Amino acid sequence: MSEQVFCGAYLEIEAEKQTIVKETLVCSDHPEESGDEKNKFCPYCGKMFVPVKFEEKVKDALISLLDTEFEDELCEPEIEGDNLVLIGNKYDAKFPDCSLFDLDYFEVTEAMIKLFKINFAKNYEQVIKVLEARIGNRLKSMTIKFGVIIYFS
Numbered sequence: 001m002s003e004q005v006f007c008g009a010y011l012e013i014e015a016e017k018q019t020i021v022k023e024t025l026v027c028s029d030h031p032e033e034s035g036d037e038k039n040k041f042c043p044y045c046g047k048m049f050v051p052v053k054f055e056e057k058v059k060d061a062l063i064s065l066l067d068t069e070f071e072d073e074l075c076e077p078e079i080e081g082d083n084l085v086l087i088g089n090k091y092d093a094k095f096p097d098c099s100l101f102d103l104d105y106f107e108v109t110e111a112m113i114k115l116f117k118i119n120f121a122k123n124y125e126q127v128i129k130v131l132e133a134r135i136g137n138r139l140k141s142m143t144i145k146f147g148v149i150i151y152f153s
């Protein structure tokens with residue numbers, strides 16, 4: 001793992017979390033005891049565990065939103081927070097949307113911010129549409145921003 005510094009356009013998605021129904025095996029008398037395929041009986045009372053359904057709210061992950069066709073287009077840096085932050089994965093020198101990583105330093109200009117955001121929208125037009133459709137009515141906002149992201153990869 002090494003620290004990465006990204007500077008450029010990225011996509012920030014704010015969405016209601018997905019509700020996933022999961023099932024677990026618990027003891028009806030000792031709900032804190034849970035079982036699995038191998039452990040079918042409660043160690044305290046010997047009762048057979050019973051399946052219980054529960055809902056879990058999960059944040060969207062890029063990998064679960066995209067099909068293989070688009071999965072390499074964007075990547076999801078590991079960062080904290082509830083919003084999904086996605087950066088581009090295909091560098092196009094003709095239409096740059098993020099910094100060149102071999103540069104030691106560079107000045108961020110107003111023109112660069114504007115251009116990179118426009119290029120990002122163009123470079124990832126299709127995949128952005130797919131994401132929008134997949135998230136559907138859970139989507140609160142989807143914005144192309146410009147900024148710095150520090151993450152480990």
Ligand SMILES: [Zn+2]
Nearest residue numbers: 027030042045
């Ligand atoms: Zn029990």
